[in-house]
Amino acid sequence: MSLALTRSPYAIGKVYGADLIGAAVGCIGVLVLLNVMNGPSAVLWVSALIGLAALGFAGSGLGTLPEATSLGSKLFRYRRSIVTGCLLFAIANTFTTYGVRPTIIKDHLEASADLAYDRWNSFSRITVSGSETVPPAMFGASPRLPHSTIEQRALNIDGGAGTALYRFDGDLASLGFLRYDVTNLAYAIPDLKTGAVIGVGGGRDVLSQRLFGLRDVTGVEINPIIIDVLERHFSGYTAIAALEGVRFEVDEARSWFARTPRSFDVIQMSLIDTWAATGAGAFTLTENGLYTVEAWQRFLDRLNPSGLFTVSRWYAPGEVNETGRLVSLAVATLLASGAVEPRRHLFLAAAGKVATLIVTKSPLSPAALTALEDAAKANEFTVLLSPNTSAPSAVLEKIVSATDRRTLDRATAGFYLDLTPPTDARPFFFNQLWFATLLDPDVFSHFTHTGVFAGNLVATLTLAMLVLISAALVAATIIVPLQPTVREAGWQLAVGGTVYFVLIGIGFMMVEIALLQRMSVFLGHPVYALSVVLFSLILWTGFGSLASERMRLAGTGKLLAWSVASAAYLFALPLWLPPLLVDLDGAGLLVRAGLCVLVLAPAGLLMGFGFPTGMRLVSAISTGPTPWFWGINGAAGVLAASVAVATSIACSIDTTLRIGAACYLLVAAPAMLLMSAGARSSHTALRSLHPSEPTNV
Template structure:
């Protein structure tokens, strides 16, 4: 039996790995919002597998379990290879970038549908493996759950190292190898042709992996802004693919996920001068008044801002979140091409997330600069506007101001393209941070200028003296910039009123996009849709630019998933079990609502925790691994503990667990920010330990609730188990989308409270149920009437859950992954 459990663990590990890897590939080959859409829909295949198993249970008898497990694991491996080949060379037509309005054609829809269909097939077969195991091995459901969750947690841990060491393409090939190996584990005896085929397939896939490592053939082609024929360096990690293009008569240029571009600058530009384009002119404005000091550069990339700071005589500290850029590109592979720019004694580069670094730093600076810091990359848990960014919040500006010397200046450069006007939102952030610092008139502390599509905002702790204002005005004229606002300007235009009026809210509301300040509780700077305009974005997204367009995709996903749930889960279950609700319908609906509440609650809490812990841990990859693994493993332990609860105390244990989860989540909603402020200065290892413990605490209870509830319901209405399983999977898909909508519009505190409310509703559903008669030790199906023609799948949770993966969820990073696993014990 342990052999079968180990095989299930291999499959769930492979399923979670495949989801993460496809998210990375799609972020490169598609525009980031489509990556989120396609992966979320593909994961729906996990839910469909459970329904297929239920309605066609006569085709999956217990006596053929090993053969069926091996057969579906083999198909998982084959279709993983097919999906890889297809997605590497197929994207979507049309432009969906910052400078183009989103346009859909029939070809676009066809291409997306094909990508969805191809990637859903391996997910379906992975889900079938877990569904079969849960159906026929239900007498040891607790132990099976543990292997299910442990496999998914292992996949989460392996994703980052495999991406970095093998690359996404080869890592997907390894997933296929693991799936074929699982088929061998399921059926090791040479009976028939299946074991031989599985062994041959595993060997062939392993050989293909080796050949592709030696001579890459299966690799991503040219997509978006990158021409692979000019690429001389490429490397994957858990949140990006960084490539370097070297074209004749141009500087080498880095691209992050084929869109965000930064050129590699040479150290000789410090003495000889750099380019005078609008980007350098606007971003380097601060150095017209600050020379010879300490400069902190957030996101130095290829060295644009580093060169500007060095030319002004500063010593530079650079904080780069991507280790590929900081180490492999700038300090190793292209050190000569950059003239050793990052190896100079007056340049110090730290690999960290900028906001987290500043919050823990104890030094003071004359200049803190952040220029166009973003990536247009789909993280593991979402995508850009759907992903939190703690660098652009009011609290972040408070941190920056605290790290300035008395006459220091913060310089932020952003796009200034209607309707989003990110540079104006930076102004509202700075104004609010200054107000909270006790500044009565923010107008004396701000200077802003723009040219073309770029705008720069300067913020000073103390008022700008008149001579500095004149120096800045002279620099703007020399560089061809247009002042947006400066202290003492005579005109009272919209920007001036936005800065100086006592109540700027009415003016902010007049802008087409939301420019109100954002806070750590709702750190979605790039989300420019007001809550009241949310529905309008679905029906008329022509006005949306690239960042907010992803919100329309999110809402469209919500509608599409609803249709798929009805077509592939609700309708088949109703058609094949239409007699289920004829007797005692209200009682049975309460039973079904229990599964729904658990499914929504688990994913909502998960999304909120991923967002909350992102800033505390200081790096998206840390947040993903720590939060997901802790949640999955704790849930697995909770699931096993549920078997130790005496039969007569199951209802009491269930109620206590639901109440405890709700209480802990509510406490986290109000106490985590204060606790993080106190602990964020600790070293990384203690912060990881604290985060794991905090996540595991509710995870234990969340893992206990599903199997406990299933045992209670199995004794009363065993025929509802498969239906509840399907509804749980559907609820998890809806919950992931709903959680992001709540987080973006109301904040993470509201998201946590919504998750707690779901667990309280599950508690009420359990309390309104009379105590169930003892269930047969053999499982729920044993309690079913003898006339029942099909065995009911053993309770365990939604197909998505039991597959070790739940729907993809946005930020946090990428990120789109424990949700996947959530299924296990948490409905």
């Protein structure tokens, strides 16, 4: 790639700009592809598109043909047939049910014959299994649960997040087993009339609210396929959508609650993001906008004065992991909302591997507390937190006793797991393993081999391995092959150029990752952030590159002004952007996406000047090492991507953004060195052309 681009006869700004604009179009194109076809077919279409690009490049006249006897020559001879074959394969796979499809899903084999439904969109794959009569699927079952069976299907999200789809004909009495699940403990409180469910899934929580007498139930589900399953494809199997008082909203929950004028007696969020994903470490490095102080404030704001927010998460008896962080998040939210004694608003009980935390907007009344305690006792649930009793865990007791944020921070400090309350600036609820903890030889004595620690360990070690593998591949494919191109360069060109392109490579990736993480919380899903943020940033960077051809940074003053302006805008983003995003939480997806495009415009335009300007600076001295600078810039970006993720988790997204800003500020120094070397090179060239004439430069 670097050889093709550096040897192009066209202006560097135009080549780089066209490359970036094409990448920006691809960011939106992938959304379109995945919404109209399955994942394997989308991959095949992308392969065919790459083939078309190769055909275009083959006809450009650049480069030389391979030797006639080589394999490359034979393939080149049949290039049109090969690309046509790729296109036909992509078309055929799109319109057949027996084409290429995944068979190994999350470490297990999947047979298409076992599936009654299989559909993809831009951020998920939803499958529904065949029906079977078995004991009902439960999250945290009471030991007193009577034995029974029910006909049900497994609704699976992305191969790991399973939820039950019960056969239901409209008779709520057939769902009596739901009364014995700890996730429904909150409904022991009397006089609850209106409810909302975050994450509908198979409809279990919606059915629970109707079973316990709530007459008005709203299910908020981000995935339209799931609602389509309930309302259309399996409406004859489960009559949830036909229940009186039940309505569904296809929206991101946080945005919907910020926008709706309605208020509720209860909001339920049960196991959003699953044990399968947590155990595999899939979510521990991913931001989540539903588990932050700002998000929970939104949810509490939509409760009636005596309303409650009930959240269920995985629980490991004897360990304080997700449960501790959940309580810490609740306490921080209550303190931010003005609560004087957070513990009077909290009740926590567990059954098996699931704990349910009930957070009330007002202090729990004696009647409500009595109802919860009686229900917990009747179902033999373990009470872990109550306003009237001390917590059995010393750590939980310290957290729940906090009456201000400083006390809460002290209560969560020094623990071997990260129990600090997540915020929008550090929204990594599922990552609880401090990076420094891995250096402690006794760390494994604190944990079992499953659950939060296992998932966090897998994810953290995977990140470390990714950095090492990336470094090895970068060395093998970029640094070693391209190093000879810089050997003959003078020290100013070699050092100045390398530092310049390393800085803009690191800086760009730090800014990109930080904005992806921040906007993922704002837009409600990482896929939306990937598409919108990458589209915006790459598009504006491409325009910046094109603009650099007309507005060249010639001269020390212009270079310094560009460097300072870039750094100033990026340094300022953490100051004004977060409150703006919170204020616009309730806007529609298109409005929020439009805001992202506008916010990223100055950053992209300014950063777009960096690469072509650097190439002009080094080319003014010598064109020989330009492939090296292309390569080292890409290498720095590859390595910085993993480091940026680690920085956001360990510190904050704002810290990652500031590091990127600092890189653009520091880039002025090597730019000046290159400019000085270029001036001397021009002076020498003029002297060689006119050795007898004095020259003023």
